[in-house]
Amino acid sequence: MTRVFSGVKPTGHLTLGNYLGAMRRWAAVDQHQADALFCIVDLHALTVDHDPARVRRLSRQAATLLLASGLDPEVCTVFVQSHVDEHPRLSYVLECVATDGEMRRMIQYKEKTAREGARGGSVRLSLLTYPVLMAADILAYGADEVPVGDDQAQHVELTRDLAVRFNQRYGHTFVVPRATHPKVAARVMNLQEPTAKMGKSEDVGSGIVYLLDEPDVVRKKVMRAVTDSGREVAYDREGRPGVTNLLEILAACEGGNPEDLSGVYESYGALKKDTAEAVVEVLRPVQERHKELCADPAYVEGVLRNGAERAREMARPRVDAAYRAIGL
């Protein structure tokens, strides 16, 4: 059976980008086709300025939203990264096969350090090593597939490199995983800044649709989305990033092909209106289920406790094998 691993970072409220790029597929496809693990990667939330109580709160919220989006703890494993010691244990061993040069080449590291530098801030060492911890997250479970948005493609590539290098040097220990991306909405862009990804930790909040936004807030954000100077509704990532982003979101919500949809609309206004309603409809069941689950926090805690136990059992033999292979 194919094994799948993926995760979300509790650094902010989950977004429509997280949902369309990753979570929706986990619930609809991955959990049923595969022996799947979905993780709230809270250790990764410590790589940037953080407030301890907020990280803890956002971890629980992310877990609740994963369940609300349709993950079924009877068929897949949902857990919190810091509950399973095998992740940092393996990460250290992988740091001994990674090089500092390849870490410094990671695009997200370069972008985030540039941003911090501009603010006059300093960068945590864990931001540099975070892709190794991500590799450990994946390799500990022998995952074959990693369903992610395309912003994570480079990190999964690094994971593959580390697995191959470790196997060559110390004997076959790790499965070499591959990333899978959705066909549509693999990178949802910020509605106010459509050349930047819609990321939960970014600054332009009015361009981010959060999964828990009320319908009227969603409508307002979509109707105010920055479009392009032309008038024609055309699918063109380079020339018309704003309109193209809306077409991608609409197609992802309703099914269909964003390029075909471009022929259907004669005005930006009509496209925005339909996109807003489509997003409201996609979020509605998730929000309803979230509300129900919030009334039963003990259930969510139980899911996470069982999930951590299962995850530990799955990870430990491979991490032990990696320790033996490397000479410990």
Ligand code: ADP
């Ligand atoms: P972020 O902190 O950027 O929101 P995470 O690292 O928590 O993202 O990512 C969780 C999942 O959501 C990953 O699979 C990631 O690729 C996906 N994802 C995040 N943002 C987007 C986006 N704007 N479009 C598509 N997928 C996204």
